[in-house]
Amino acid sequence: MTKITYTQPQVNNNRPDVATMSQWLAPIVWENSFDLTVIDNIYKQKNITVATTVFAVGKYVRFLKDLLESAEQHFMVGYRVHYYIFTDLPHEVPVLTLGEGRRLKIMKTAGSSRWQEISLRRMEMIEKLIEEELLNNADYIFSLDVDSKFYGHWGAESLGDLVGVLHAWFFGLSRDQFTYERRPESQAYIPFSEGDYYYGGAVIGGRLANVLKLTKTCRMQLDLDRANKIEAVWQEESHLNKYFLYNKPTKLLSPEYLWDDKKGKPDFIKIVRFSQVLKNYAEIRPNP
Ligand SMILES: CC(=O)N[C@H]1[C@@H](OP(=O)(O)OP(=O)(O)OC[C@H]2O[C@@H](n3ccc(=O)[nH]c3=O)[C@H](O)[C@@H]2O)O[C@H](CO)[C@H](O)[C@@H]1O
Numbered sequence: 001m002t003k004i005t006y007t008q009p010q011v012n013n014n015r016p017d018v019a020t021m022s023q024w025l026a027p028i029v030w031e032n033s034f035d036l037t038v039i040d041n042i043y044k045q046k047n048i049t050v051a052t053t054v055f056a057v058g059k060y061v062r063f064l065k066d067l068l069e070s071a072e073q074h075f076m077v078g079y080r081v082h083y084y085i086f087t088d089l090p091h092e093v094p095v096l097t098l099g100e101g102r103r104l105k106i107m108k109t110a111g112s113s114r115w116q117e118i119s120l121r122r123m124e125m126i127e128k129l130i131e132e133e134l135l136n137n138a139d140y141i142f143s144l145d146v147d148s149k150f151y152g153h154w155g156a157e158s159l160g161d162l163v164g165v166l167h168a169w170f171f172g173l174s175r176d177q178f179t180y181e182r183r184p185e186s187q188a189y190i191p192f193s194e195g196d197y198y199y200g201g202a203v204i205g206g207r208l209a210n211v212l213k214l215t216k217t218c219r220m221q222l223d224l225d226r227a228n229k230i231e232a233v234w235q236e237e238s239h240l241n242k243y244f245l246y247n248k249p250t251k252l253l254s255p256e257y258l259w260d261d262k263k264g265k266p267d268f269i270k271i272v273r274f275s276q277v278l279k280n281y282a283e284i285r286p287n288p
């Protein structure tokens with residue numbers, strides 16, 4: 001054990017303005033709720049590898065450059081990161097110099113004429129990637145939306161067995177306002193009287209085994225919906241919310257980890273770490 005210097009834990013909460021713990025005692029990660037020195041000291045000696053999947057199909061390849069360049073500056077700096085870029089346009093993946101211990105692998109995938117299909121197919125592709133390639137090659141995995149950018153530190157404080165992120169637009173709303181799937185015919189159905197948080201589909205994380213179970217379950221539920229000719233209102237995000245309702249994440253990332261460039265910053269947002277960038281939906285998506 002390396003001896004390190006850091007301030008003594010306080011007996012009170014550094015962030016009285018927001019909950020830093022869920023009802024099931026999973027930490028909610030906010031600026032000033034953790035001590036990075038202590039956290040890095042735990043994870044650095046574990047010699048971990050973090051696999052990171054990014055889908056960039058069709059015109060969405062244009063987001064890769066900013067995402068990857070900003071990730072090199074802010075995301076898991078000092079840790080081994082293996083990016084897996086799923087794209088139908090491998091030649092348009094920007095060439096960039098990665099930091100030490102960081103690698104990028106291009107996974108050729110098919111295009112699609114429906115954005116909904118591209119987004120929801122991520123579940124089965126991540127499931128396959130974990131089963132076929134990652135089990136002996138990584139410890140943790142994150143799946144990130146490509147239409148995003150890092151603006152601030154995102155490090156080992158985000159690691160956990162099963163990690164979900166609180167969607168910026170729904171934070172603080174009552175559960176009946178969440179855009180869960182409300183039709184009982186869908187496997188993603190959540191009644192108005194249930195629900196903890198609204199989780200964003202743009203960030204999923206955790207240990208490989210936990211994320212494998214998540215992606216496999218969601219993929220099977222998506223298959224069932226398809227057989228029943230129903231598509232959940234927010235595709236795989238709806239199924240993710242259903243999954244997290246019954247399989248609670250062990251760590252929750254605050255909206256600092258999934259902000260939106262379009263959104264003004266309330267006082268409780270001390271830092272934006274990762275944010276959805278502006279996009280012209282009509283211009284960039286293959287279909288309305
Ligand atoms: C902030 C957030 O939580 N966003 C979620 C939300 O809308 P979004 O508007 O964020 O969805 P989106 O258009 O960004 O699509 C999700 C992701 O699919 C990929 N993609 C999509 C279309 C395409 O033509 N090419 C391509 O590569 C790309 O990685 C993109 O980031 O709902 C989606 C499901 O419907 C996903 O759950 C998104 O993660």
Ligand SMILES: [Mn+2]
Nearest residue numbers: 145147202276
């Ligand atoms: Mn997005």
